[in-house]
Amino acid sequence: MASDRNDNPADDADNGVLEGPVGAETTGIGIVGGATAQVDVTLPAHADDDDDLVDDDVVGGDIVGGDATLGASRAYTAEPASALPAAPAPDAASAIAVPDADHAERVRPRTSEITLQSRRLGDFDADRESSDLLTPDRLLDPAHVVRPEPEGTWQNLVYRLSGRRINLGDGRRAQARKALDRRIAAPLAGGARFVPVLSRKGGVGKTTVTTLLGMALADAREDRIIAVDANPDRGTLAERIGRPSGKTVRDLIRARDDVHGFNDISQIVARDHTRLDVLASEADPHISEAFSDADYEDVAEIAAHFYSVVLTDTGTGIVHSVMSATLERADTLVIVAGLSVDEARLASETLTWLETNGYADRVRSAVVVLNAARPGAALVRAEELEAHFRSRVRAVVRMPYDPHIAAGSAIAFRDLQPETREAARQLAATVVEGLRTQAAA
Structure with a gap:
């Protein structure tokens, strides 16, 4: 009827x-x-x-x-x-x-999976938890948690027109951004992880890639991230952040016996607005003694106690003693290649050297960054370079040219072009996934 x-x-x-x-x-x-x-x-x-x-x-x-x-x-x-x-x-x-x-x-929709954030336990025993691990994600029942205001034009419009009662969830881009955040912030079990950034040729953006990777990790993760300038001569890592401390690796080495808590090391490192800590190399031209493998071991021992991820900005001398100490501690490698024939060949030869000197497993799990350090179209075909390196390493990430970086001054992560931030975050997620895969193996 x-x-x-x-x-x-x-x-x-x-x-x-x-x-x-x-x-x-x-x-x-x-x-x-x-x-x-x-x-x-x-x-x-x-x-x-x-x-x-x-x-x-x-x-x-x-x-x-x-x-x-x-x-x-x-x-x-x-x-x-x-x-x-x-x-x-x-x-x-x-x-x-x-x-x-x-x-x-x-x-x-009900959320069935609760994601725990990883934090450093400091001086706690391995079988004891600190109060930092009592997070809302862990303790609150997702069925009773009010969903946040949705992101996205029409989703937010419906939410407001309905008196904040109809929540259709985030838009496509917001979902993708938050999913990438979760990939970067995935917990890392166990001790500190060491990630050296390598390049046998100067000027391809090794220090820049170290900075961007560190900022992307520190911006999304809850634990502590540090980038160490291990250049045997004079590095410029500390100049890429806007808050230098005036202290260097030499100050930490001299004070290593007096470092009893994080407050002691925080007086020496410089901290970026993303919460990335940076330990600068020695810049005094009167210092004649280069940064050595023993110095790196001292710094690494201290950093491993207070940080979850330790990035190392290495020099170009791959046979230098400090490089040997760096590679011995490495959990995964990041290789930086420029977009030119000679820069690409040097990066590929670096992989070959590593394979023939006992680091073949590190090469297979490595990440290659194709860094566009100059404006305009590259003279080489980037897709061919990517295909070559994908046949040898786990992943390849392209880093676009950014005028904010090309200026050579301090890098503000929020001032980067969206494409650059996205590439840095993709690199961070790829590195974290490699570390988690290695730990599960």
Whole structure:
């Protein structure tokens, strides 16, 4: 039998059902037939449409994203009419009505996996936990945690129009960003991990890559990250951050017997705004003694006690004694290659040297960074370089040219171009995944 509402179109207005799609400024949400709450929500016509605020516009009350106007409807099941309080019929302005809070809670997806953040335990015993491990993610039941405000233009619009009761979740870009954050912040069990950054040729961006990798790790992780300038002569790692401490590796080596807590080492390292700690190399031209393998061992022993990840900005001399000490402690390697024929060959020859000198397993788990240190199109075909190195190492990451880096001054992570930040974060996630895979093997 046909319903009365279908037989009498005039009843539609009385039941709070609009005649057709409406714009964002007149979006209607009403109770239909006492059993279903219909919400007119515009959705992307294609999965690839952008949903971020910077790329989308609201035109004439319709949300326009990518190359198509969003148009669709989504219905939510509500309580029967008998369970809801009586409400007067809406007037011509069609005031917005929303499902109750219990309904909004029912449509939220349940989170079955709780991710724990990794923190350094400091001086605690291996079988004891510190208070830092009592995190909300670990202790709170996800079923009772209120979901945060969604990110994304139309998701946020629905959230606000519904009086903050309908939470459709984040947009595509926000989901991708948060997923990358989780990859970078994945816990690392066990002791400190050592990650040297190598290059046999100067000027290809080895120090820059060390800085970007350290900033991306420190910005997303909860534990401590340090980058050590192990250049045997004079390195420039400390000049790439805006808060130098004036202290160097020599100061830490002299004070190693007096370092009893993190406060002692924090007086020597420099800290970036992302919370990356940097230990500078000696810059005094009157110092005649180069940084040696014994010096590196002293620094590494202290760093391993207070930090979870220790990055090492190495020099170009691969046969120097400090390089041997660095490679012995390495858990995974990052090799930097420039976008020219000679720079690419030197990087490939570095892999060969490592393979023939007992580090073949490190080569297989290494990451190669193809760094564009100069503006404009590269003279070599980057895809051919990538194919070559992928045949030898675990992963290849491309680092684009960035004028903020090319200036040669301190690097502010937030001031980098979005493509550069994304590449640095991809590198950080790739390194962490390699460390976790190695630990599980």
